[in-house]
Amino acid sequence: MTNTNSLSQHRSVWEIRSDSWINLVEDIGYLADLQINNQDRAKVLTRLRLTLDFLIPIESYWAFPSKRVFAELCQYIEREDFTTARQLARRIHRALSAGTYRHDNKVLQSERELPSHIETTSEQQARLSQPYFEVLIVDEMSPAEEDALRRRVISKRCSDDPFIFDIVVVPSFEDALIASLINFNLQAVVIRHGFPARSVNHVDMLERLFIDVDQDIESLPEMERGTLLGRHIAKLRPELDLYLVTDAGVENIASHAGSEIFKRIFFGEEDHIELYNAIMKGVGERYRTPFFNALRDYSKQPTGMFHALPLARGKAILNSNWIGDLAQFYGMNLFMAETSATSGGLDSLLEPVGPLKHAQEYAARAFGAKRTFFATNGTSTCNKIVVQSLVREGDIVLVDRNCHKSHHYGLVLTGASAAYLDSYPLNEYSMYGAVPIWHIKQTLLSFKRAGTLDRVKLVLLTNCTFDGVVYDVERVMMECLAIKPDLIFLWDEAWFAFASCHPIYRQRTAMANAAKLAERFKTPEYAREYAEWKDSIDWEDDQQLINTRLMPDPALARVRVYSTHSTHKTLTALRQGSMIHIWDQDFKEKSEEAFIEAYMTHTSTSANYQILASLDVGRRQVEMEGYQLVQRQLELAMSLREQVMHHPLLKRHFHFLRVGNIIPTAYRESGVNSYFDEGKGWANLEKAWSMDEFVMDPTRATLMIGMVGMDGDTFKNTELMNKYGIQINKTSRNTVLFIINIGTTRSAIAYLIEVLVKIARDVDRRVADMSSAERRIHLKRVNSLTQEQPPLPDFSAFHRAFRGQSLNPAIQTRDGNIRQAFFLSYEDSSCEYIDMQEAAVAIASGRELVSALFVIPYPPGFPILVPGQVISSEILKFMAALDVKEIHGFRPELGFRVFTQETLDRVLHAKESFESIMQYQQINNLRAG
Template sequence: MAPCLKVLVIDHNQTRLASTKQYLESVMHSLDRDDLTLAIVTASSADDATTELYSDGDIQAALLSWETEESLSHDESVIDAIKAIRHELPVYVTAEDDIGFDIVKRSSRIEAFFAVNEIAADPESALAYIVNDFDDRSETPFWTAYKKYAVETNDSWHTPGHSGGASFRGSSYINDFYKFFGRNMFISDLSVSVDSLGSLSDGTNAIGKAQNLVASTFEVNHSYFVTNGSSTSNKIILQTLLREGDKVIVDRNCHKSVHYGMVQARALPLYLDSILDPKYGIFAPPSLGQLKTMIDENPDAKLIVLTGCTYDGLLTDLRQVVEYAHQHGIKVFIDEAWFAYSLFHPQFRQYSAINAGADYVTHSAHKVVSAFSQASYIHVNDPDFDKDFFKEIYAIHTSTSPQYQLIASLDVCRKQLEMEGFKIINNLLRHVQELKEQAEKFTRVRILDADDFKQMFSHFESDNIGHDPLKILIDISALSYSNQEIHRFLMDEVGLEIEKFTHSTLLVLLTFGGMRSKIVRLFNALNKLDAGHVSLRKSNRQKALPVAIPPIHLATLPSDAFFGKRELVELKNSVGRTAAALITPYPPGIPLLVPGQKIEQAHLDYLDALSSQKLTIQGLHDGEVYVIENEE
């Protein structure tokens, strides 16, 4: 099926609107593009245009007829309204030649200007321009070249050693591996010797072109592909920006890769406090008040590191953070692993790290959008970006034999965000709204929303914290079944794999692969649990967690503790010693102890309170913990 270029034509003159539509449709035949169809949607006012954009996510261009010089302000506001909904949508303007300069000076968001007399003399010019832009936006430089090369079936005399799957096909022992994945998987597992596809470490040829397109789509100065996850992306950024002893203000709730990255960089972290709701076990973003106080007290800090969207979908008003940090000459790095679609819908854009002006942003392109696992983006907007040093750090962390399938998935993931990201998100938001409306009849199961978070966290409203409704947080505290029984029911009997449990919640992610039928199946399972139509053992549920994780007080630089001599001691005998490793209860994955931190009785009490949940405590070894050896 040929792709469709759907153009929204905006003109308050109904007669001219009809003739423009007819003109475009007739000219399309002369472009000789059998691989592309054209559809025209019309609007005679700004309100009609925005209505069309919200209801029709397939629109790929807007053509605005700019009437007169007197209408400049009005027509400029139409462009702003379009871009507020679809920032990636190109807007073209047609008007009389003599006001062309006035128009393009009024708005930097115009893709191209066409004079009325120019179109009359060359009827194909405007449409050909729009079509070429459509082709450029939907291009996949790496995927296209990669697919072409793979199917050519060249005789391989280089790595990888399986030679397009030959070593699997000819084996009596492992040919089932080949049969399971299929021929294309193996012929596309290529060597880095393919010069035409480019080098990941150098960003050349097709890979370089694909990365440049990502930067254009995300409206940043530079974008880079990372094939071993945002954990590595985070470490690359931290080691690029920080030197030994540099102060970095960091959200304690950051992913453990951030904590490890600071250890590698030998930086001095200044931790913002965790804010925990004990009933639900949910962590909020740090308060803006504490963040600003930390900045004021540490004007020599080099960097601020925050999580843009928490695991549970809570969103920081990052524009306030960036503006205050930049006033003090501090760079801002946002781990936005769970929020890669933030730019592509107006409901989320105000909380987007890129839109807020952050200097560095990482996106896990596999978590909620459509790349393969381990595929990640690094985005850079820092005007002081040291590209050469970044590339050195990038080379330290990047394999010289990257998996080409991961790179290709990053290329096509960008295309989907550019061409249909808004449409997909709009559909997902409708799905989750329908689920909430249907779930209102439940008596024991609830879907939590912004009103609930306002009750949990005193700074929710004052700090303008938001919530991503695609992270569906379900309150199961009123059910009389254990977590283990609920999990078993959802997995074994209903076939639902849940993202995360706490003692009183389920977290369900509605990703780009979310479909209405999946929502219906989820509702069916929740309906059974709520009605008690399940054969599960009842048990007393833990009512709350400890009120807070004890704050972090560092006795030494984390890197000194981590890389120094260490020994294992029993946890019960560790009070007063200095931790030499991360201790992290999972879920939710918030460090309880970091290297260089004095262990207190409160930490042991916290772990004891978690014991009934049967969580994994990462960094705890059969009841023992690593501490600095031979402390005075």
């Protein structure tokens, strides 16, 4: 039974609201049944009152069914008129479940029985023709005044309006914050002049929703509370349109804070119609999809085709006797919209001037970027575009060795030297975490001591990782800029595109932190803070620099940040739909021309318009309902973890990795070991995300499966996919990863739990039927998967032939020329093959074996070796312990492809001769100077 105590263990107000209405209808039905005995009646009444205790405050934050109607329902229950109460409760619940209230404002007035939850065609057309939203009004109103305002709003509705909306009225500052977080129907907020600060009944909900109001709002004059409330709501839900209605100082507020926070500021009650129109216009701006609309309109135009696309307009299909099933499967609109930039009528991705240009501008607004570029061939290409535009041959890039292979190949294409960084290892799960800030600083300082810091141009990191490890982006950029103020950052956020939709996630995104740092560096407060801090630092003491949080000089630091999104992976877009987001203070001056050239290099002249249209619509979804979808995604992930944690059978065989398993103690300043706590529920989540160097995305649910005696690949294919049709991406030797996304449903979570229960039961039955010899084999297998994981190897080193040059002979840096090694491997005479056993003998005898190829086992999917890297004994041991079948760059029948000793000697001799010449020239230049 749902009651007010449920919120101590759940974050999901929405889920409990839905369940509470189900329980409410059911219990009222019991009480309306005259056959129920007095003892059962008393129990049901107690449950019913507990449900109402929860719903009474919560329902005040939604427009439907409205405070008045809900009060009527409570009165029927209080009078024990359960027959009337049941009828009204059923109608409300049906309307909420089916969403009919969105397009039928008389849904509670009709005497007819409500339809089932299956949406009819006419209902679907009504919902799509005039999407529904709600507007939050922050003002103290009597029930009569609120009803009058609602009637006035509804009376303004017109069949020609693109949308319809209803209102929610809350009386205080705190109530407005609560409503902003729990009401996913909101699209605009109207803050009226003068309202109290504190909520009367709902203070405890502020803590449950992680709302932290730092300032003493009680001491603020009422006329200043509106601006402060606007700032808080903009931080939580930046997509909402904010309006201020005030009786005093309207011109002063508009000149100081209005343009920054509010879309419009109105004086008193003089502009009802203008406010109504402004709300509709503001929502329309975010709803608009310029390229999708243009493509849809184009598909309806009559054309005469004489260009090189037989499939366009479906002609090649309609004229065929054999491929008509293609149109039946996809529908004709897909082909009616097929066209080319060269045929006219639509925009060009390479030089957009119309709807595509506007679509990209809207995407920049949605994701907090200065510029956004669409891509139709995946984030692999986006990564290469950014790398090619920012670095050139001879530059040095600090890069996580475990990043996506597109970055490695991008460095090969540009000729930049790679300085590979090591992530902390999670040996027991055969996966890596992320790169600690101390290691990044240490590497930068080594280049500084070597005299080559000027060549370091870019830091390239993955945020979040495949396994859900998320950086403190602000801290990384702050500390790196303290050492090198002009450093550029590329954050591969392929799996993190959804993060900008939610206040918890948003604080760790590249674009949000770029904007935050740029603003912070301009403030006098930061300048004073930096002036005090710099006097405490000895810039010659590397140990102090590594152990101290560094601050960049605001007079020197430049904020130059790029991120790439696989929009199709975590948001709504067709496969390969991706985006590049840019927040670069020096883009126009230093990067724009190179970026456009790189974009031209890698972008097809025949871009897929369907993919581009899906990116445009996906952006609309981010701005209109992204918060709702990501919040539900987060809650479903929490529910899944909690269910497995408490299920008596499942917890014997499986457990989802907690933050304490994924992130070592040294990187968790909060001390939070688990985001879930039996007493506090999920309250630890916000604490950790605001404090820790690394955090874990709870929607990346890594399930430890070693206790069932199956490796990850077997579990994925034999059990999940082949037997039960559950699809997943990633496994390790003893884990499988479930990604909960915005498309995941409660039914899907329930099915997964059901499947895990069936697998656990099957394992128990198999073990029970085993002979003693078979059981020993099984236990040995379990022990191997849970206790005997091979240690993950760090990056060994580049061979001297490919290693970067240091101006200080005493300092050896980590960088190497993978381009040279990569193309040298094309020459068969320069390479040879050596198998695992021969390699071990050769290394033991003192020979340096150097890989000629990338060697990437799947899983775990990161490069064990890159071209030019020395093969270490630790790498051999790891390779020998792997039980995966797919290893790119390694042929079991031949072994490793390595450079011959003669080739290494030749390259090394040429390199040393070149360096001698360069050193001689440097000496002469110094003498001449």
